[in-house]
Amino acid sequence: MLQNHKLKPTVPRKAPNNSGDEIMVTKDFTAKAPSRRSVLQGMGAGLLASTALPAVAWAQGAPIKLGFQLHATGIGASYGRWYQRTADAAVKVINEGGGIGGRTVELIYEDDATDPARGAEVVDKFVNQHGCEVVLGTLFSHVVIGSAPRAGELRVPYLVCSEGYHVASGMLNRWTLQPGITDVRSQIASMAPWVAANLGKKVAMIFPDFAFGHDHRDFFTAAMTALGGEVVAQIAVPPTETSFTRYFPQIPADTEVLYHVMVGPGVLTFVKELGEFYGTAAKPKMFGFIDSLEAVDIASPGLEFLEGTHFWEAHNRMKPADAGEHEAAYRAAVGVDDKGASVSDPADVATYSHMFSAWETLFAIKAGMEACDYTGPADRQKFVEAMEAMSEMPYGIARPQGAKRFNGKTHQAFGTQNISQVQGGKLVRVHQTSMEDGAYPDQVDYTTQAF
């Protein structure tokens, strides 16, 4: 089941694998944290649940309510829709496998309008109005940063699916965790060695002129410089821009690699205009973050020039030939075909490199809750401690994107990344990074902070 992953967890341990799409509870807590006893207990209970024995020891109580902060409207709406589908699918799988500790899971969605002020209000609503045990699901960084203080005040675990570098940078608080997706700093750092070795060392960067783009600018430039490369231009495009052509002349002629990342509704325009700009003339090699094409069909007219260029993907949109069984099960559960589009509408392309985080976060919540014998709001602190005690998170149905290592101190998960090449109009994986490629020194130790 791990055959297609170059990197195996340092303490690999196969969890009992049941037949069918039975949920597999994988736990591997190596840390000698204070909650070890409860972790072991949780494992026992988890195993019980996973072998489909009714969890006698666990009261068949009321459903566990989880609050999902959803970008249903506003600029994040494209992502929100897919996050919702993914989360619904994950909860279905979890409930079919016995729920969390024998209790069924109920997801409650509230639209945060991709707005930080509304985000904080929604956190309030989940906890005080709906009685949710934890809050999860936020993608856009400003909503995360706007909501996290309220989660801290309410002392409610807040599990974000954002890939932003706000959790691990120490900006937030002990109640905020990101167990389901690697942060952008690590993603970027892990790309630099491959780009330098395979594409070139003179890089021009084009990125959106706000925090997400600035992370790319700062961390990639630092990584490239450390490798002896050079970033010859940093071209920032203001948010709300709808036309990009006039920025392209700033790309120096001697550029070997064009590093591009763009977000928002203008992404397709961006890549199309890039293609028009170079046309048939000689062009630098291109390396892009798939964000530039998230929810966009790679076969759209005007994108032919991308043939042969490379993309970062967290999770391969087009199913790799050697994909494991869990990848297939995940796609089937969410309703995504092998090309990464909705099974019911091929024009509806998934935000495939981000949405797995909703799935994996839900399974991480299950693992954490079962590890600490979670019974109710009084155990929220125990839950965070149980999460902090996690370390190796192996590949499985709980983690279809791949194995991860959770850093309890920085509250951040780190996994592998993929580099794909456009070949014949398809994204084909050509390289997978190791977790070490994206490693960086801890910036914070949340475990020393008070609750």
Add this chain to the structure above:
Amino acid sequence: MAFGPFLLLALMEGMVSAAVLALTAVGLSLVFGVMRVVNVAHGAFFMLGAVTAWYVAKAVPGPAVAGFLAALVVAPLLVAALATLADRLVLRRLHYDPEATIVATIGLLYIVEQAALSLFGPDARPVEAPFTWRLQLPWFGYSGYKIFVVLAAAVILLGVYGFLTRTKAGLVMRATQVDRQTAQAFGIDVDRVYAGVFALGAALAAVAAVLVVPISQAHYKMGADPLLLSFIVVIIGGLGSIRGTLWAALIIGLGDGVISMFFSPTLAKIIATLLVAMVLVFRPQGLFGAKA
């Protein structure tokens, strides 16, 4: 890239944005000039035009050009019909009071935007250009369709100008703009003129959107930026002055492209925004308006 080609590209890009801007702003300017109504929903009409173009392009079989031509007819008609409805049901009942209509059109904007989000979805969706000819210059390539957009906008704007200055309907509109009471005294049905102007303004926004949608995709929030820019253009050009609006569109469109060559683009936007404010402060009648 050398400075010359760089400037050439900036100017070409500027022409495209100026053309689209002029088309969008001229509708707003008409509504503003004749009815004294600040139509906040103008951007929503623009967006609706683009979304309609996407649906039409999908529904019409055959080559992309067929869908494009169909959209060029269907979108303005549909959007104009909606505008007429809004005029009948809301604006007329408010007696075109400037402040009340602002609030009402904000409401309209929300309604249209939400309808688009619910029915069309949150994704940006592409519409294929009617042709894919590319111009390859020695220094860079350029989309032939963009050049077509400039020409098409020029033709349409000439048509609008001719309509306003050479036809009876245009005369009636201009008369109403100059003096509503007198126009009424001469037997002009002002209500009908207003309905017509509002519909025409919306239709022009929709045409602009159909032209622009193969360049930038249809998206439910795409109306915000054109709305703001159109406002700037209308004000700079002088309230209700069509010729001023066209000049202002040219200046803003070209200026935006060229300024961002020399400054960081975000800084360029700050400077441009402040410049517009200063023009308004020190020349409230606009750069081209007659002194009040």
Add this chain to the structure above:
Amino acid sequence: MSVRVRIWGLHLAVLLGLWALQQVLPPYHANNLARIMVLAVFAMGYNIAFGYTGLLSLGHALFFAAGMYGAGLAVWQLEWAALPALALGLLAGGVAAGLVGLLALRTAGVSFMIVTLMFAQAGYLAILYFGRVTGGDEGFVVEAAGRQLFGADLATDGPRAVASLALFAVAMLANLVLTGSPFGRVMVAMRENEERSRMLGYNPFAVKLVALVISGVYSGIAGAAYGVMFGYVGANFATVQYSILPLLYVLLGGLGTVLGPLLGAVLMFYLVDFASSLTSAYLMVVGVALVVLVLFAPLGVLGTLRERWLKWLP
């Protein structure tokens, strides 16, 4: 009962009612009430410019953000305590309004709207441009140390409720005094007929500038309080959305009434909250509400009440 007694009685009763609500409401709604009261202070400031003086601005987000960033950056970058930071925020709002007013008040009507809109847009872009100092679009979290006021922790619900009510009470009573004062009448005179007031010897520019600065002070303290009380400062609060919000509150609650902004904020907040629990298309509900409102109650709830029955309402 004299009108004066009636007016003060009503407004003190409202304050008492708010206090009572804070005691009995479940935590979610009590916390909403704290937000609403701070936003109502912002709307009150907007009302002083728009409702009383007739200045329809589309740039009040700038003043709100000036207060929020004034206070937030003082805590974040300079490690100030909450009280001086709040004072700085209040000042920042007033200064921003004064500077904008000096230029923008040379225009009127639609031009004034656009000029204020442009200034606010430039302010928003400046926050993004100076991202290394301001935190850019992501914003920043206001640290715990900067949220201590008179020994109370504003990050906890109890002290926050008290603080929000105190702020609202001071703002409302000041508003009441202002509208009853001779200057308040001059403001209204500007709205009703600028030419006539000029002939009576008032300087319209000076009056409007003072009104706008007062409005900016209200917006500034509201922004500062919002940042410090809820712990987050972000560029989102500088977008045009936050210029339109107080306009909607005022129009909904009642143009040129002291209690209108509060009522408008309550109704709007719960309209969104309620509609979003029924349908994801809650913007539609808001849009329809706006249109219906402007068609059938153009003076807002309290404005209509005043016109029909309560002629004495300030």
